[in-house]
Amino acid sequence: MPVVGMAGGGQLARMTQQAAIALGVPLRVLAASPGDSAARVVADVRVGDDRSLDDLRAFAKGCDVVTFDHEHVPGPHIRDLEKSGVSCHPGSAALAHAQDKLVMRERLTGIGVPCPAYAHLPPSGPIPALEGFAREHGTPLVLKATRGGYDGKGVWVIDDLGARARELVGRLLAEGVDLMVERHVPFRRELAAVVARSAYGQGAAYPVVETVQQGGICVEVIAPAPGLSRDLAAEAQRLALAVADELGVVGLLAVELFETPPSGDGPGGLLVNELAMRPHNSGHWTIEGARTSQFEQHLRAVLDLPLGSTEPTAPYTVMANVLGGDDPDVYRRYIHVMAHDPGVKVHFYGKDVRPGRKIGHVTALGGDLAEVRERARHAADYLRWGTGTGDGR
Amino acid sequence: MPVVGMAGGGQLARMTQQAAIALGVPLRVLAASPGDSAARVVADVRVGDDRSLDDLRAFAKGCDVVTFDHEHVPGPHIRDLEKSGVSCHPGSAALAHAQDKLVMRERLTGIGVPCPAYAHLPPSGPIPALEGFAREHGTPLVLKATRGGYDGKGVWVIDDLGARARELVGRLLAEGVDLMVERHVPFRRELAAVVARSAYGQGAAYPVVETVQQGGICVEVIAPAPGLSRDLAAEAQRLALAVADELGVVGLLAVELFETPPSGDGPGGLLVNELAMRPHNSGHWTIEGARTSQFEQHLRAVLDLPLGSTEPTAPYTVMANVLGGDDPDVYRRYIHVMAHDPGVKVHFYGKDVRPGRKIGHVTALGGDLAEVRERARHAADYLRWGTGTGDGR
The missing domain is CATH 3.30.470.20 (ATP-grasp fold, B domain)
Known part of the structure; x- marks a missing residue:
């Protein structure tokens, strides 16, 4: 039976274990701690840091396929694994579009998939970009960290371009967060x-x-x-x-x-x-x-x-x-x-x-x-x- | 969350793990080896002998309930665990009826549950008992080990009471197998x-x-x-x-x-x-x-x-x-x-x-x-x- 390695020990890996048991496929999990959701229910747990290339390499050894419980494994590390012959699914090239919202928007709009209007906020001049975008698309706007968000984290709705919004943008950029802005879609x-x-x-x-x-x-x-x-x-x-x-x-x-x-x-x-x-x-x-x-x-x-x-x-x-x-x-x-x-x-x-x-x-x-x-x-x-x-x- | 301990590492424990994962209930398995079916998919595996009282005691420590993947844990051991305060489900008193076919037949017929006609074969005089049963119920007959059978093991259909049948009975009794005989039911x-x-x-x-x-x-x-x-x-x-x-x-x-x-x-x-x-x-x-x-x-x-x-x-x-x-x-x-x-x-x-x-x-x-x-x-x-x-x- 092929061994499937899943980087990340959250509930998605945990529930994947239920399916792996039925298929008879051994599941190996890379968890941050033995108390992680999936680590509690899997026999083959490796404790390590899924953002460390060394830990990922050690984990992948003996896995027939490596897959992911989340989007936070660095793309360059996945590319490195791929170069050394590890089958990573999804691969780094595909996964980039789930890891970076700007990469995703550019690619999707490029292939004709309908997306909300968006723009990157250059760290050098974010406010003029924001103002230009607001002139075209109105307010409210949606400010997003291009990377690292989940469950509403990394997403901020901005009602207007007043002092609070400017302060938020300034603070996030100072923290090194890469930002983009999107139209606030009036969805059903x-x-x-x-x-x-x-x-x-x-x-x-x-x-x-x-x-x-x-x-x-x-x-x-x-x-x-x-x-x-x-x-x-x-x-x-x-x-x-x-x-x-x-x-x-x-x-x-x-x-x-x-x-x-x-x-x-x-x-x-x-x-x-x-x-x-x-x-x-x-x-x-x-x-x-x-x-x-x-x-x-x-x-x-x-x-x-x-x-x-x-x-x-x-x-x-x-x-x-x-x-x-x-x-x-x-x-x-x-x-x-x-x-x-x-x-x-x-x-x-x-x-x-x-x-x-x-x-x-x-x-x-x-x-x-x-x-x-x-x-x-x-x-x-x-x-x-x-x-x-x-x-x- | 209560910890459920299951004695036995077969496929029943393995599939119980799928259900335990959903309920969030930690499952601990007592397996004969780390390669057992369930041991491959459970985080909390204790390797030991589920017929050893010491191993059972060590296993039960920290379990809120102990249950069973099979019928082969000795009843006296389960009674011992119960006496020391371990919740065993099913309990030894109930489980005796799944561990010993003669005990089961006597109890079920005693409470009016319809069963095939049966008789114990006393080791001292099995053949007269067999002959008496055959006179009343005809042949073929079903010979059963009262304990330890599964998947057709421990069950023999006897077409007549000729030399082969007598030899089989003699051999089994000499091996210490306790025997009973049942009517061969012409079922649909x-x-x-x-x-x-x-x-x-x-x-x-x-x-x-x-x-x-x-x-x-x-x-x-x-x-x-x-x-x-x-x-x-x-x-x-x-x-x-x-x-x-x-x-x-x-x-x-x-x-x-x-x-x-x-x-x-x-x-x-x-x-x-x-x-x-x-x-x-x-x-x-x-x-x-x-x-x-x-x-x-x-x-x-x-x-x-x-x-x-x-x-x-x-x-x-x-x-x-x-x-x-x-x-x-x-x-x-x-x-x-x-x-x-x-x-x-x-x-x-x-x-x-x-x-x-x-x-x-x-x-x-x-x-x-x-x-x-x-x-x-x-x-x-x-x-x-x-x-x-x-x-x-």
Whole structure:
């Protein structure tokens, strides 16, 4: 059996282990500490720094494929591994587009993929660039760190170009953060298209989902996106498969999208927001809700095995993220959640509980969307607050 | 989070790990070697002998619950652990009925559960006892070791009481094997009823399945058992729940049943063949085919959490065991199996491949039973032989 190495010991590696167990594929994880989410459930854990070339080289030795739990392994290190003959999937060339938002925007717009208007902010003269962009696209604007952001970190909405905005830009540049600005898109809702592409070039697309964000963190995913027109759903899948192909992604690609409202002179449409090249929060619903989970699909893609069926197992699947509350004893709250709803599936990542931190998710399935959403929300709220209504907030 | 310890490092512990990962429950495994099926996929492995009281005691230290991957941990050792305050589920008193077929028969017939006629063979005078039993029940007969059998081992069908049978009995007794004899039931087919019972006493029953055996090894499980009358299905579930309750089983209980054909003076019925108190081969289909897998259900039961929904996810689910063939490179054959049928789910146990050994299973789901069976059989045959038709045999 080939050995798959995953750099990063978070919950994505943890859930990949469940799929690796089924396939009989040994999973090796490079974790920062033995207490990492995935390190707690994998036999072959290497503790090290996934930003250190030496640690990556030692980790890759004996792996047939190296893949990633996150985007933070430095591109030059991945290129170095590739030069020394390690199969990295996705490869450094593809992964650059998930690591740097400016590289991604330039490439996507270059191949005709619709994106929000954007501009780089040169550290030498950021304010004139910002002012020029605001004149063309209006305010509010979205300021983004080109690298290193996640879960709403590295993204700031700027209402106007007043003193606070100027101070923020100055401070970030002084800290060495590379910045870009984007139009604040008046979207109807956010969608995600998760696709897989194997080394051989086979593609597979999951149903397009709606993602609901609060404070920059995804709190709920509805599969499929309710009321999405067949045309837009097909267009989102086509876009995602085309991006995977153009960028040569091997593994999973999650394309986060804005669905824009119909305007006076045309129908609604799609704009690409972000890319991720790994199992993605918007695909957790597939563990129970699709014939092949995104984690198994990622393994099949990076191992160059034929991809699995993405067929849904229920009319609707809703995933709700569980965030940490004030009381860290989540397990104590299992009893209510499981007794209340024997069909809800609980996933806990084995992480220390901190308020607001993603510590797990729940999944509900069924034919009545309102009911399925309510079931998922109740379970997630209860696991966080010890009450299913959010009153505990 | 409570720590669950599982004695035994086989595929049942391995698949329990997938469920433990989702629940966030740390699973500790007592394995005979680091190469055991479960030891390859669990972070917290203790290598030791699960028939040694010292090893069991050391293993149990720090476990909130101890449960079992098989029936071979000696009952007196489990009683010793219980006396020292370790929660063992199932407990020694219940487990005795899965460890000793004579104890099981005496108890079940005592509480009115229908079983085949049976008799103990006293080592002092086995042949007269055998002859007496044969006069009453005819031949063929089934000779069974009261303890230690599995997968057809420890079971012998005796066509008549000739020299070969007498020699077999003499040899087994001389080896110290305790023997019993049972009527050879002319059954229509074999069924299994898998139920769970929590420490609190909550019960949950999975749909009754048909199990297809070859050479004493289960090769196929069809869920639900096709054409089984509602009455018999309900009776099988009722029986299994009653046995779980009477015996005080905590965890899963699989009841293997014979469905007997209608006779001149009455309808067909059910006879209990064997009991197992753990996740069971006849429940592997639940990983994809039921809302709650038997592995998650076992964990919920032994942790005294509310039990999960046993609702099926498809009209039919068929599981086919994958046995080892002559070529140990099973992975090479994944490509065909996955390309041929993107919906089939492959489970490989990470065991060394030996001809005839259970090394994995495959699952297919759908609405057309003949097609679903053919898909599962093709995949299992191909993984064994490199051809999907059985021609390779």
